[in-house]
Amino acid sequence: MKQILLTGQPNSGKSTFFNSLTGYKALTGNFPGATVSYQKGSLNLMGTLYSIVDLPGAYSLIPNDKAELETKKFIINEQDSTIVNVVDASVMSRSLEMTIELIELQRPMVVALNMVDSARKKGIRIDSAKLSRLLDLPVVETVANHGRGTLDVIRATHGAKAPSNAATLHYQRDVEQEVLQLADKLPDDLVRSFRVPKRTVAIRLLENDPFYVKELKRYDEILLKEVENSRHRLEAGHDRPANFVIAAERHNLAMSIFEQVTSFERTKPTLESRLDTVILHPFWGYLILISIFYLFFTGVFKTGAYFEGWILTQFQLLEKALGTWLPLGLWRLITNGFVQGLGAGLGIAVPYIIPFLVGLSFLEDTGYMARIAFLADSIMHKIGLHGKAIIPFVLGYGCSVPAVMAARNLESQRDRVIAASLAVMVPCSARTVIIFGLLGYYLGPGYAIGLYILNILVIGALGRLAAMLDPRVSPGLVLEIPAYHMPSLKNIAAKTWIRLKDFFTVVIPFLIIGTIALGIMEYYHLDKSVNHILSPLTVSVLGLPKAVGTTLIFGIFKKELSLMMLFQALGTNTLTDVMTIQQIVTFSVFTVFYVPCISTIAVLYRETGWKNTLYVIFGTTGLAILLAVAARIVMGVLL
């Protein structure tokens, strides 16, 4: 089996490329950093089996954030694989710098010149045959979102060899000499342990890549002196730090190649730049942003509420029918639990989740996400972060797990921890179900929107607090604003399905088991003791029915469960019969803020460490109690 690594700069279309080969598997998005960890898929082409790996985008092999580090490690560790460098043709000059770094690894490689259609629209024409000659690599033109050329790339990996002509990719004479001299001094066994060519090790050492420097220091401190001497010579000759001397060499090489293979045509100002005049406008831009979110959420609510009523009625009928068929007893309890669980899952969650996921996919694919980062930059600075940190928050409305992972794209550890910890408080689609299915459905959309606004204010206040406690300045925004793309229906459907699959394969079974377990617990009166233990919190402090205790515990496993099992716990499908408005509000506020679900806790632990995770667990619980009590008091005064 041949392994193929898809690498390239962020937002060059690697995941789209991957999907066109392996069937829809990877979540794509039109913003830099949509992929933060690798994904594998397989392809059978004319009897040969290929394993295709989609790696997170990287601007360089000297990692600048966690996602880039993952890419670098993967490329170095998987020596037997072929590299496919996906290059966005519309920004080729700078993408070539990464290509040169990859060529320096001297591994079998193919260049996929992607998005040639948008490059042409921008008036850029590339002579790919000439590019192929200059790089000594197969270069294949592709339009991955239409699946054009992607299979040709795979065919080109056959017989792809290490680019021997890479000798032509030499740096300027004095720099090249310094590199080669240093390379000669490096002991073979050390170089072998790095599994990259000698010249590349020398370049990395001159660039002061902390990984190679550390290893060398362990190996031979005297040699490190040599490296420092070389670096000083370069710095003296070029009047800038050695790593920038090398960066400039790579840049100049890239530019020189770019100029040799590209021709320009004058084009009219694109629709895009006119669109951005409105969308990024200091006033209209924000109005559009708020309108989009308002329309998005009301759209989700309207569609969801329409179907929720209908589906729930069907299940109520089914339940009544079962009630006449089955005798009272354990079996009746279990089947009831099953029907109620399934009904709650299909009736409450699906109607809201589907329109929600469609909307989110649309938002991701258009290229609006990076524009949100642009618009939010000054607000995000107020909570000690910068514009790019808005992406975890927006993704948080979908699911907290990718939101925490998306924080990987931030530059500093402090920003990553703060963004990840705050992003878990954004109501994910599961909690959206609670907000819409409970609060919105029974009390009206005004309450639901109110809770969203409260949530944003609370997160803002906590961010402000974090910024005051840790006043280190955030590095500031540097983010590529990608071209707009018209999202394809096929891609949106595929993305929605990928995300929904988890709901059907994990949440629904969980829910059915959960409701049956609760049914059995009820039969043996076990739920009573759980509810009793929790009653000081649920009854005394929050003023909720005693029976909600178990649902809150189940909610830690999967957030949707706290609402869906509420029906089972209270033994009804019409909550307003058994809960007051005050109780519904208090319950909603509590479930939105309290402890993130188990999957989120796991990923938070992996990304930010156990100490921070504990803070988040206890912090959110405390906060949820505080806010729920406040909600109880406020609702008590109002009603």
Add this chain to the structure above:
Amino acid sequence: MTLLDLKVGETAIVNKMAGGFRMQVQLKNLGFHEGVAVKLAKKSVIGGPLMVTVNGSNVAIGRGIASKILVSPADDVIEEAHETDSAHGTAE
């Protein structure tokens, strides 16, 4: 003068990026090098970021970082400018 002093639509040549190592690497990754022509495409509200066109792609840059990018005005530089200081190291 810095990027902040440019008017929307003006083109300038980058002279120096006077910031820390990380900031410089980030900017270089997106195509900012000394000698490259950049165009101020959009300016947002007070305190908000700038949008700069470099080598045909758009990059959002926060004010703090923009204030550390020193530029000198350039006339008659085409929008898709791709000249560099010295395009040596030819690959022929």
